[in-house]
Amino acid sequence: MGVTANRDRPHESADDRTLRIHNLSWTPEKTRAPILDQVTCSFENGFFYGIIGPNGSGKTSLIRHILRFLDVQQGTVTLDGKNIEEYRRVDLAREIAFVPQNTQIEVPFSVYDIVMMGRTPYQNRFGGTSETDRDAVQYAMDLTDCAYLKDQEFTLLSGGEAQRVIAARAIAQDTPWLILDEPISNLDIRHQLGIMDTLKMLNKTRGRTIISVLHDVNLASAYCDRLILMKDGRIFAEGPTGDTLTLDNLRSVYGMEFSVILHPETGKKYFVPNQFA
């Protein structure tokens, strides 16, 4: 696919593109405790990041600030050295694509129309859809295994199909950064791995930086280069997956004991809660 040639960045030659969060704090109105408490972290171009942590630890709030759904109260978020508040929305949409947790849409658009909406940042109000737009949409639908749903009404899809279509929309958006909020929560195991493999492929062969909130520690361990562990609105640990995903860290973040078992065939580490075993 030559569609995205101009945006291809080899994984190795990641230039100095970084998304930096500095001292970000957020306390919503009518709440006393901060949801985000002096969060400082950075995402470097070219890696596959996972954000993990228990419910209410601030994962979603963090990415909502990066996407500018929330105004920054305190601290800064910069992309390539420029404060994200200084970006025009359309420019930001050419940098970062987003797959939300909630994929509900009430208007009966077709799947194709929904995926085509991913091309919005590149379309002007008079022009129709270009060849590039159509190619990008087809490519995204092929990658997420939803090309066969093309003409169906989005509202009639199952939860998992809907999630794949929304992932396709973000891929069609063709951005260097891809942020996902629990992108696989509604998927069956085969499609979970399918989406994760697709993300990994986009990361490895097309140099896309992936930042994904994940709930499954083992998926995070298998796919992410680096992890950010959050707890109570703070960064508990960050760094390469092997260093951050330790039994001590898991115990502290989730408040429960885990054990490591090795997969009998692949020899990979699996984290299993002791209560469960």
Add this chain to the structure above:
Amino acid sequence: MKRERSILFHIAWLAPALFLCIVGAASLGSAHLSFFDSLRIIGSGIPGLHSIVSTDGIADVYTKIVWQVRMPRILLAGLVGCGLSVVGATFQGLFRNSLADPHILGISSGAAVGATIAIISGVSFHFLGLSGICAAAFAGAVVTAFLVYRISSIGSKLPVMNILLTGIAVSAMFSALISLLMTLNRDQIDKVYMWTLGSFSSASKTRVLFLLFFVVAATAGLMLYARKLNVIATGDETAESLGIDTSRVKKVLIVLASLLVAACVSVSGIIGFVGLIIPHCTRIISGPKHERLLPLSCFAGAIFMILCDTLARTLAAPSEIPVGVITSVFGAPFFIFLLQRSKKKLVR
């Protein structure tokens, strides 16, 4: 889902249908005219066709009746139907609510307050060739739109639920105010009440031109945002992540739509149901995309309103039935029929 037909295909049958409605409506009335004569009179009045279409053998008085009495009313009805439908379609998408209609923001109640004050104070001034009542209604509508907008915005954001609830509250308050004004001025109750029911009986060339300006300008403006409206209809945050400045687009759309409602209501009173059902009916042929829905709603709304007004002035001639009664009496069963037939498409 079957492949959607080009929008031009639909315009190619809706435009002639609209024209036939206009001709048919122009032939009906106390002075009866055949459909064909009406066609000749209207044809001869269209620039360019004058030399081809002759009105030989038709008394001049009929030409005058058609062009000076019936056409302003028919065109006004068509424009109001068009305007209300476009606004209804816009609001339904913008507020992500199938129950939204042009009157939902209380703008129409504001217009009614303006009109009521003008009626009971017995004003007789004219403004830009419009009657005092019409001008007061327009002013009331615009002031109300501004008020609702200011009350419901929080910082730069305009939460959908806020604006809907504010609109409903303002609407209720103004309705009560009108009732109060009516009870204090019992001699004018009739006039006020009839105004609120809606009518095209005071149509004039000035009103047609006044409304034409708003319908063309606002619809063109809304069409520029049709694609963005599609994305906003799938969610505010989704739209933002796709590069749309949601707050700004919402504001522009609400201002344009509000002005259009204000103009429609000020020349015709509060005609219900059209702005609610026409977009739903139109979606059956247009699908959900606003760049198709808005223009096709224009045609459907115009046709529907012209049919309703024709019934309103002929069914009980020489007296008139309020057109708002007709839109609901005939529109509601028709709507229910469509609802039953294509449940899947209308109810999500």
